[in-house]
Amino acid sequence: MSAVEQQLRDLLIAEAGDPPHRVTAEAVRRRAVRRWVAQAGAVGLAVVLAVGLGAAVTAGVLRTGTSPGGSTGQHIGPPRYYVSQTFDSRARKLVMSVRNRASGRVTAVIRAPLPGESCGQGNVGVAAADDQTFFMTCAVTKWGPGKFGPLSTPLSVKTYIYRFQVTSSGLVSGYSLVRGGVLKGMFADNIAATPDGSELAVEVTGKADTIYTNTLPGGILVINTRTGSRALWKAGPNVPGTLQYAGATDLSFTRDGRELVALEARCHRRGHRVYCNGHAEMQVRGYSPADRGGSLEGGRVLLDDSALKPPGTHLSDAFITPDGSAAAAVLLGCPPHGPCTLTVARIPIGTGGGQRVLYQVQSGSRNAGIFFRFFSADPSRRYLILDAGTSNARVNGWIDHGKLVPLSPADGNAPSYEAW
Amino acid sequence: MAEGFAQFVAARERALQRTAYLLTGDWALAEDLVQAALARAWPRWERITRRDDPEIYVRKVLVNTWTTWTRRRWRGERPSAAVPDSPAAGDVAEEVTARVGLRGVLESLTPRQRAVLVLRVYDDLPEAQVAHMLNCAVGTVKATMSQALAKLREDPQLAGLIEQEAR
Numbered sequence: 341m342s343a344v345e346q347q348l349r350d351l352l353i354a355e356a357g358d359p360p361h362r363v364t365a366e367a368v369r370r371r372a373v374r375r376w377v378a379q380a381g382a383v384g385l386a387v388v389l390a391v392g393l394g395a396a397v398t399a400g401v402l403r404t405g406t407s408p409g410g411s412t413g414q415h416i417g418p419p420r421y422y423v424s425q426t427f428d429s430r431a432r433k434l435v436m437s438v439r440n441r442a443s444g445r446v447t448a449v450i451r452a453p454l455p456g457e458s459c460g461q462g463n464v465g466v467a468a469a470d471d472q473t474f475f476m477t478c479a480v481t482k483w484g485p486g487k488f489g490p491l492s493t494p495l496s497v498k499t500y501i502y503r504f505q506v507t508s509s510g511l512v513s514g515y516s517l518v519r520g521g522v523l524k525g526m527f528a529d530n531i532a533a534t535p536d537g538s539e540l541a542v543e544v545t546g547k548a549d550t551i552y553t554n555t556l557p558g559g560i561l562v563i564n565t566r567t568g569s570r571a572l573w574k575a576g577p578n579v580p581g582t583l584q585y586a587g588a589t590d591l592s593f594t595r596d597g598r599e600l601v602a603l604e605a606r607c608h609r610r611g612h613r614v615y616c617n618g619h620a621e622m623q624v625r626g627y628s629p630a631d632r633g634g635s636l637e638g639g640r641v642l643l644d645d646s647a648l649k650p651p652g653t654h655l656s657d658a659f660i661t662p663d664g665s666a667a668a669a670v671l672l673g674c675p676p677h678g679p680c681t682l683t684v685a686r687i688p689i690g691t692g693g694g695q696r697v698l699y700q701v702q703s704g705s706r707n708a709g710i711f712f713r714f715f716s717a718d719p720s721r722r723y724l725i726l727d728a729g730t731s732n733a734r735v736n737g738w739i740d741h742g743k744l745v746p747l748s749p750a751d752g753n754a755p756s757y758e759a760w
Numbered sequence: 761m762a763e764g765f766a767q768f769v770a771a772r773e774r775a776l777q778r779t780a781y782l783l784t785g786d787w788a789l790a791e792d793l794v795q796a797a798l799a800r801a802w803p804r805w806e807r808i809t810r811r812d813d814p815e816i817y818v819r820k821v822l823v824n825t826w827t828t829w830t831r832r833r834w835r836g837e838r839p840s841a842a843v844p845d846s847p848a849a850g851d852v853a854e855e856v857t858a859r860v861g862l863r864g865v866l867e868s869l870t871p872r873q874r875a876v877l878v879l880r881v882y883d884d885l886p887e888a889q890v891a892h893m894l895n896c897a898v899g900t901v902k903a904t905m906s907q908a909l910a911k912l913r914e915d916p917q918l919a920g921l922i923e924q925e926a927r
């Protein structure tokens with residue numbers, strides 16, 4: 341090697357540095373399996389391979405790792421593609437597309453399967469399961485005359501839940517209506533899936549003429565996507581003077597689908613109406629067994645504001661890790677003197693352990709403020725997506741060892757939600 | 761087979777990732793690339809270890825996979841949002857300037873020039889092995905290497921460095 345080449349080599353060595361992540365044999369095997377499954381397109385093959393891998397893991401042949409999200413799942417690298425929702429101001433509707441994580445490039449646009457459907461509406465209108473399977477809610481609403489014009493009041497609504505796949509090249513395939521996924525007279529506001537896609541949780545609101553008011557939500561439906569059976573977790577009767585279920589901000593399941601976990605706002609009621617008036621108490625509650633249904637006044641409290649540090653910090657979003665041992669949460673705090681802080685943290689459930697900060701953003705000053713848009717994760721809960729910001733800068737990306745890797749697409753459209 | 765593959769990955773993944781990073785210029789893409797290359801090699805692992813040096817085989821797949829990726833038109837796009845992360849401590853201006861310069865020059869090379877440069881100079885592989893990995897003649901590797909070095913000399917910062925060293 342000449343002196344010039346040696347000098348160049350030193351520069352290249354300095355430039356390469358040390359990789360931020362390890363690539364494991366297990367991650368590679370899982371990727372190879374996904375590739376085979378995608379190529380073969382055969383469910384049977386997927387089952388055979390999954391069983392083989394499962395057996396290998398059980399036999400201890402494969403190395404295991406622990407994820408920051410608390411999962412005991414394997415490190416498989418962040419998903420290559422994600423589903424992004426943006427609002428098309430010209431068409432005045434939400435557009436859902438698949439984007440490449442690294443480049444931001446749109447690889448596919450997700451179309452509404454039926455004419456007249458609006459897909460991905462609500463707080464969380466799309467949810468991911470393993471192997472790049474997604475579930476989305478689409479609503480068909482009939483409008484009639486109202487106070488604000490001839491077509492300003494919803495007369496009826498029907499929600500359809502679809503499943504689709506993102507292929508290894510970022511294309512969308514295999515739209516299918518989920519068994520038990522036609523919800524007459526109901527509007528879906530939040531959706532979550534178990535990692536294997538066998539169960540869905542959908543927060544639904546009831547009557548068509550009151551879906552956009554603060555009327556008490558209908559509850560949370562748990563749908564078995566194999567059999568189509570449903571169970572309803574519904575709000576209990578009004579008990580004056582108590583804080584009661586008023587709506588869910590985020591839904592999640594433990595890996596086995598046994599426990600449904602909801603970040604809920606709990607407020608006072610008057611009759612069948614909710615009166616939060618800015619005094620909602622946020623709680624993470626678990627309902628088990630998820631597929632049985634029951635009252636949303638029951639369940640167990642997993643986390644509330646009183647457990648957060650420092651005092652005065654509030655829960656803005658949260659979901660459970662697959663093993664149920666911790667919550668991944670977004671916390672907002674604005675102390676009387678000093679900047680506001682948005683913290684993404686892992687908070688152990690029921691062990692009394694301290695919260696672990698995964699990422700933090702601070703506003704420049706208290707007056708500068710801080711805002712939070714959305715928070716989501718892949719089915720392993722290993723890779724977290726955050727959209728938030730301060731008056732100076734917007735944060736949109738996935739959290740990687742305390743840093744935020746931007747996901748913002750090159751065209752600069754601000755997403756309203758992202759899932760992977 | 762499972763054990764041999766796991767041992768290989770544990771031993772070589774960092775080196776492979778570094779090479780992949782120098783090819784892609786992005787750690788996330790580099791991780792993806794290494795996983796993709798290893799995922800291709802894994803089903804054939806027994807055969808590869810019987811007939812070939814597994815490292816050479818994996819590197820060959822890695823470079824070929826990356827070449828395929830570079831043919832896609834979307835390679836020009838980059839995420840663009842500014843992130844309010846904390847600034848690094850200390851004065852890193854000089855190091856950053858050198859790195860940015862090198863990155864810029866690497867990006868100006870064609871995929872094959874970049875691959876030859878990284879494999880020959882960074883991985884210190886002999887020309888014959890690089891030729892085998894890139895499916896081309898040894899003469900082509902020499903010519904490509906010479907073109908890559910000529911391009912590096914066009915960069916004022918690197919040219920200065922190279923000239924200084926040559927003297």
